[in-house]
Amino acid sequence: MDRIYGHMNNPPAQAVRVRPERLQEFAAAVATAAGLQTGLARLLAEMLVGNDLRGNFSHGTRQVATYARLIRDGRLNGTPQLRVVRETAVSVLVDGDGGLGYFAARDATERVIAKALASGMAIGVTRNHGHFGAAGIYARMACQHDLLCYVTSGHQLHLQPGAPLYDAGGGSPMAFSAPAAEEPALVLDFGTMHDLYAGDGHRDDIAALAPGLVLRCIGLGEVCQSWGGLLSGLTLDPAQRPWQYPGANQGAFVMAARLDLFDEPARFRHQMDEYVRAVAALRPLDGFDRAYLAGGREEALRREFAATGVPVGDEHRRVLEQIAAELSVPLPW
Numbered sequence: 001m002d003r004i005y006g007h008m009n010n011p012p013a014q015a016v017r018v019r020p021e022r023l024q025e026f027a028a029a030v031a032t033a034a035g036l037q038t039g040l041a042r043l044l045a046e047m048l049v050g051n052d053l054r055g056n057f058s059h060g061t062r063q064v065a066t067y068a069r070l071i072r073d074g075r076l077n078g079t080p081q082l083r084v085v086r087e088t089a090v091s092v093l094v095d096g097d098g099g100l101g102y103f104a105a106r107d108a109t110e111r112v113i114a115k116a117l118a119s120g121m122a123i124g125v126t127r128n129h130g131h132f133g134a135a136g137i138y139a140r141m142a143c144q145h146d147l148l149c150y151v152t153s154g155h156q157l158h159l160q161p162g163a164p165l166y167d168a169g170g171g172s173p174m175a176f177s178a179p180a181a182e183e184p185a186l187v188l189d190f191g192t193m194h195d196l197y198a199g200d201g202h203r204d205d206i207a208a209l210a211p212g213l214v215l216r217c218i219g220l221g222e223v224c225q226s227w228g229g230l231l232s233g234l235t236l237d238p239a240q241r242p243w244q245y246p247g248a249n250q251g252a253f254v255m256a257a258r259l260d261l262f263d264e265p266a267r268f269r270h271q272m273d274e275y276v277r278a279v280a281a282l283r284p285l286d287g288f289d290r291a292y293l294a295g296g297r298e299e300a301l302r303r304e305f306a307a308t309g310v311p312v313g314d315e316h317r318r319v320l321e322q323i324a325a326e327l328s329v330p331l332p333w
Contacts, residue, residue, distance in 0.1 A: 009057055011301070012313025016333050019309050024049045026320070026332040027064045033327040034068035035078035036100075044102055051134050052310045054298035056189070059134040062316050065323035067100060067131070072327075075247035076100060076130045082107050090115055090122045096129030098245030101153070102137075104129045105252045109138040113145055116256040126252040127232035128243040135175035136189030136295075138254055143177050143185040146265045147256040151175045154229020156249035158238055166203065169193040169221025170229070177295075179259075181269035183276035187295030192220035228253040 027045035032038055044067070052060035070076040080099025084092060092111045096104030108124035115122035126132070135151040142149035152174040159167055172192035179185045196203045196217055207214040232251020233242055241249070259265040276293045284291040292300075305311065312320070312333070324331050 009055055011055055011311050012316070015311035015313045016317065017309030018312050018332050020049050020053060020306060022332040023052065023061055023310055023312075026324075026329065027061045029329045030064050030068050030320075030323055030327055031071070033329050034072040036068075036071050037079045040080075040099070040103055043106070044100065047102055047106075047133060047137055049310070050137070053302045053305045054136075055301040055305075056134055056136070056298065057313075057316060060310075062319045063131070063133070065319050068323055068327065070130060070247045071100075074245075076245055077248075080104075080129075084111075085127075090119050092122075092124045094124065094126045096126055096248065098243060098248040099129055101126065101129040101132030101250050101252060105132040105138055105151075105153075105254070106141075108252070109141050109151075109254050112254050112256050113142055113147065116142075116147055116258055117145060120261050121257040122255070124254040125232050126254075127234075128245075128248050129250055129252075130245075130247045131250060132173075132252050134189055135173045136177075136187050136298075138252075139175035139177035139187055139189065140185065142256045143179040143187070146179055146259045146269075148259065149175075149177045149254070149256045151252070151254050152224045152228040153250055153252040154225040154227070154232070154234060155251075156234055156238055156241065157225060157229070157236060159236070164198075165218060166193065166196055166198070168225070169196070169218045170225045172217075172221035172224045174220065174224055178272060179265075179269055180272035180276060181266070183273045184293075184296045184299035186272065186276075186293055187298065189295070189298075192217045192224065 024045045027048050028041045031041035031044055048061045048064055071078040077098035080097035080103060082097060082104055083095040085095050086093040092108060094104045094108040104126040108126045112122045112124040132153050135153065138151045139149045155171050157170055169192060174192060175187060175189040177185055177187045229251050234251055235242060259268050276296060279291055279293040282291040321331060
């Protein structure tokens with residue numbers, strides 16, 4: 001297993017193993033107890049456990065505690081009614097009605113996929129919602145339909161004169177995907193500003209060593225904020241927040257294009273398979289056990305954890321035990 005992969009997304013050395021279906025039932029029960037509509041709670045739990053299975057623990061079931069409190073405390077809408085605000089043959093704008101961003105983003109992605117299949121390319125934007133989770137959730141959806149995909153999200157900024165330039169990058173999630181045939185699809189799912197947040201401790205050292213690298217990260221974060229945030233209707237001034245629920249502080253952007261606009265899909269997917277295998281034969285970075293094309297490690301973990309159970313580490317378990325106690329929900333272990 002990799003020794004270095006980014007903070008809490010290393011599989012924990014000490015953990016209890018929980019069957020995915022039990023963890024999914026628990027997450028749905030927590031969300032329901034907090035006031036989320038039952039069908040949406042099940043859908044949310046499915047997506048969160050899907051992230052845990054891929055080793056994306058930062059965006060897995062540990063997040064249900066935060067979401068449950070936001071809904072319980074009225075900062076997000078537990079019974080959102082999604083609404084298509086604007087639509088053409090190749091675009092759609094979906095309003096999330098103050099709910100979690102997962103639901104608006106998933107709905108918009110499904111609509112974008114259908115439009116791209118019909119017209120070749122399509123773009124969707126979502127607005128008026130909270131956190132939409134890992135961008136890779138939606139990029140993976142497109143892979144099943146011979147589509148290339150790009151996803152990002154922006155949130156409400158709080159920029160102050162004299163603050164460091166890093167703040168311009170915001171939360172910075174984005175994902176790119178491309179399908180393969182027999183090998184795992186390419187899914188690059190990342191935060192452009194991760195390792196450059198204020199609490200990470202080494203960002204000024206990194207900037208001194210590689211200023212161009214840091215400026216590119218900030219620039220990518222600015223794309224996330226403009227395409228996924230400002231385009232959705234978010235204002236730069238927090239005092240002019242355009243929507244009712246305080247937790248509805250994000251928007252998202254999804255773009256997809258058909259492979260056959262440019263190449264025979266079967267040939268492309270075959271070449272992607274060859275690419276995956278060629279990358280696997282390369283020498284990995286120091287501290288890593290093997291080389292993967294983006295998304296390959298996540299797929300390897302998904303297969304492992306589906307068989308052995310999701311490893312829930314001590315901190316992850318503490319977070320879930322606390323919210324379970326608050327909402328009187330039985331634990332899955």
